[in-house]
Amino acid sequence: MPTKADLAIAKQMPDEGGHFGDFGGRYVSETLMAALKQLEQTYEKLWRDPAFQAEFDRDLAHYVGRPSPLYHAERLSSELGGAQIYLKREDLNHTGAHKVNNTIGQALLAKHTGKPRVIAETGAGQHGVASATVAARLGLECKVYMGIEDVRRQALNVYRMKLLGAEVIPVESGTRTLKDAMNEAMRDWVTNVDNTFYIIGTAAGPHPYPKLVRDFQSIIGREARQQCLDQAGRLPDALVACVGGGSNAIGLFHPFIEDADVRMIGVEAGGYGVETGQHAAPLSAGHPGVLHGNRTYLMSDDAGQIIGTHSVSAGLDYPGVGPEHSYLKDLGRAEYVAINDDEALNAFRHLTQVEGIMPALESSHAVAHAMKMAPTMDKDQIIVVNLSGRGDKDIHTVAEIDGINV
Amino acid sequence: MSRINECFKQLESQGRKALIPYVTAGDPDPKVTVPLMHALVDSGADILELGIPFSDPMADGPTIQLACERALLHGTRLLDVLDMVAEFRQKDSTTPVVLMGYLNPIEIMGYATFAEKASAAGVDGVLTVDLPPEEAGEFNVLMKQAGIDVIYLLAPTTEEDRIQQVCAAGSGYVYYVSVKGVTGSSELNVAEVAEKLDVIRKYTDMPVGVGFGIRDDNSARAVSEVADGVIVGSVLVNKIAELAGSQDQIPEAVAAITASMRQAMDK
Numbered sequence: 001m002p003t004k005a006d007l008a009i010a011k012q013m014p015d016e017g018g019h020f021g022d023f024g025g026r027y028v029s030e031t032l033m034a035a036l037k038q039l040e041q042t043y044e045k046l047w048r049d050p051a052f053q054a055e056f057d058r059d060l061a062h063y064v065g066r067p068s069p070l071y072h073a074e075r076l077s078s079e080l081g082g083a084q085i086y087l088k089r090e091d092l093n094h095t096g097a098h099k100v101n102n103t104i105g106q107a108l109l110a111k112h113t114g115k116p117r118v119i120a121e122t123g124a125g126q127h128g129v130a131s132a133t134v135a136a137r138l139g140l141e142c143k144v145y146m147g148i149e150d151v152r153r154q155a156l157n158v159y160r161m162k163l164l165g166a167e168v169i170p171v172e173s174g175t176r177t178l179k180d181a182m183n184e185a186m187r188d189w190v191t192n193v194d195n196t197f198y199i200i201g202t203a204a205g206p207h208p209y210p211k212l213v214r215d216f217q218s219i220i221g222r223e224a225r226q227q228c229l230d231q232a233g234r235l236p237d238a239l240v241a242c243v244g245g246g247s248n249a250i251g252l253f254h255p256f257i258e259d260a261d262v263r264m265i266g267v268e269a270g271g272y273g274v275e276t277g278q279h280a281a282p283l284s285a286g287h288p289g290v291l292h293g294n295r296t297y298l299m300s301d302d303a304g305q306i307i308g309t310h311s312v313s314a315g316l317d318y319p320g321v322g323p324e325h326s327y328l329k330d331l332g333r334a335e336y337v338a339i340n341d342d343e344a345l346n347a348f349r350h351l352t353q354v355e356g357i358m359p360a361l362e363s364s365h366a367v368a369h370a371m372k373m374a375p376t377m378d379k380d381q382i383i384v385v386n387l388s389g390r391g392d393k394d395i396h397t398v399a400e401i402d403g404i405n406v
Numbered sequence: 407m408s409r410i411n412e413c414f415k416q417l418e419s420q421g422r423k424a425l426i427p428y429v430t431a432g433d434p435d436p437k438v439t440v441p442l443m444h445a446l447v448d449s450g451a452d453i454l455e456l457g458i459p460f461s462d463p464m465a466d467g468p469t470i471q472l473a474c475e476r477a478l479l480h481g482t483r484l485l486d487v488l489d490m491v492a493e494f495r496q497k498d499s500t501t502p503v504v505l506m507g508y509l510n511p512i513e514i515m516g517y518a519t520f521a522e523k524a525s526a527a528g529v530d531g532v533l534t535v536d537l538p539p540e541e542a543g544e545f546n547v548l549m550k551q552a553g554i555d556v557i558y559l560l561a562p563t564t565e566e567d568r569i570q571q572v573c574a575a576g577s578g579y580v581y582y583v584s585v586k587g588v589t590g591s592s593e594l595n596v597a598e599v600a601e602k603l604d605v606i607r608k609y610t611d612m613p614v615g616v617g618f619g620i621r622d623d624n625s626a627r628a629v630s631e632v633a634d635g636v637i638v639g640s641v642l643v644n645k646i647a648e649l650a651g652s653q654d655q656i657p658e659a660v661a662a663i664t665a666s667m668r669q670a671m672d673k
Contacts, residue, residue, distance in 0.1 A: 303483035304511030
């Protein structure tokens with residue numbers, strides 16, 4: 001168990017070089033170093049600037065629709081017969097997921113650095129949509145890289161991005177999913193670094209991205225903490241969030257780091273089962289390595305090649321994870337578990353049926369784990385689940401599994 | 407003196423510039439690599455850059471991505487690459503060999519193990535694209551102890567204070583990336599390169615090799631007039647890809663390209 005002093009240090013991470021203990025850092029080719037330093041300086045200056053904060057808060061309130069509600073899922077809780085489950089409703093944000101908190105922030109940074117062009121990578125398409133949305137609003141040219149496998153399974157979001165004026169570039173290299181989209185976005189950035197702002201969608205990548213994405217997403221945890229105090233009169237016993245790259249989870253967790261009694265549980269994609277090797281759970285079954293600009297837990301083979309991942313949810317289908325999660329795992333402050341495809345699908349259907357809330361397949365992993373935990377806990381205990389996105393984009397996938405053509 | 411220093415010193419005394427071809431180890435088949443390395447040396451190459459195949463080569467364009475994929479189809483691992491260098495060394499004890507790649511395969515092997523095995527195999531230098539000096543403290547120490555030069559990149563975007571810092575961390579030679587972009591991308595502008603090399607030389611006595619965008623005799627010759635070394639990769643790898651179906655022809659065909667560049671550079 002980490003001590004109080006450990007947690008105080010953890011709250012202040014990363015260090016100046018972007019390290020979270022042994023993780024994080026800036027592992028990129030030389031061409032990008034200057035751009036990352038410029039971004040870091042811009043960010044550090046603006047994040048402390050009250051005028052920037054006011055602009056960010058105003059956008060979150062009037063454009064995104066914050067604060068998002070903390071909803072007591074009473075029917076689900078009473079049916080499970082244990083802890084009370086509260087859902088942090090990030091699905092109710094404009095564009096339907098937590099991703100927009102970050103793209104609003106990064107778009108403001110792009111505006112302040114004067115770059116006319118933004119690029120993004122996307123898995124499920126939620127970050128792509130959120131990037132295309134802020135680009136449309138600010139009149140920026142926007143290119144979104146997306147693995148061709150994800151283009152197929154997230155057709156609705158692809159069309160949404162096109163309607164928003166973004167160009168979606170299908171990526172055919174490698175495993176044709178999120179990691180390959182990120183490779184391709186990095187290649188674009190190296191080539192167009194003078195006029196391009198790269199909006200990374202998760203709390204991973206080279207410093208300062210893991211830090212700034214966390215800071216922009218921490219609104220989730222700050223609100224949830226206060227809402228729980230207001231509604232239940234106390235802090236929750238556990239936080240549960242899905243982890244692909246881990247931006248929604250770190251956004252929920254970070255404001256609670258020093259609340260040592262609040263358990264933090266990240267739920268990775270178990271795919272067909274961690275034991276099958278067909279999963280996307282680097283914290284559960286990987287080891288430290290270096291990919292996409294940071295040292296973190298990764299899925300790579302014994303020769304250091306990145307392994308193909310599998311998850312029913314495109315947004316979790318990634319072989320790495322944000323470095324702060326790797327740090328919190330090794331510190332013993334957060335726990336990481338895996339939920340398989342079928343359990344997530346079951347949670348997707350169940351929450352839809354008993355609460356009338358259709359979660360994204362990514363968020364369904366968190367719901368599934370909360371459904372496992374709740375019956376083992378007392379009725380006066382509280383679990384806050386980050387409902388990071390809505391499930392409309394996944395109807396096609398679920399219908400396909402049901403053998404129905406929509 | 408390291409083989410790399412020796413090589414540049416000798417070239418300088420002859421008034422020549424280094425020709426440094428890059429090929430990906432194991433592309434299109436592990437059997438091709440060592441004969442290809444010898445053929446490149448026979449054609450006039452001074453230093454060989456041997457790519458370590460990686461599943462996610464983020465700084466490379468499609469040509470080298472596909473080369474990595476072909477090599478990985480045969481399961482070419484870092485250990486196999488080291489074996490190839492050892493085999494090459496049986497017949498060639500003078501030509502420097504630099505391994506070029508991404509950090510994760512080395513990270514997974516362990517820096518100390520890699521340093522020991524690479525040194526034993528006869529590797530002279532290592533260039534890890536995604537390991538800037540800021541993250542390379544322990545790596546640098548271990549490579550230095552093993553007598554392996556750590557070669558760093560400089561880019562058009564590298565500012566002056568950083569040029570100094572990067573040059574101080576590296577040894578052997580400096581690799582100047584001539585264009586903003588991935589390997590095999592746009593044309594280089596020799597005048598701009600020359601200007602940047604003047605700045606770089608204010609901070610280091612190390613030889614400077616220039617890579618990215620050199621695709622024919624003319625660009626090789628033009629770069630050789632301003633740089634100490636000419637690094638050529640994608641055009642060779644494209645030829646390898648073209649002949650992937652008739653592997654016996656690869657060493658000769660690829661060496662024909664470097665032979666012609668050599669001639670153009672020595673004119």
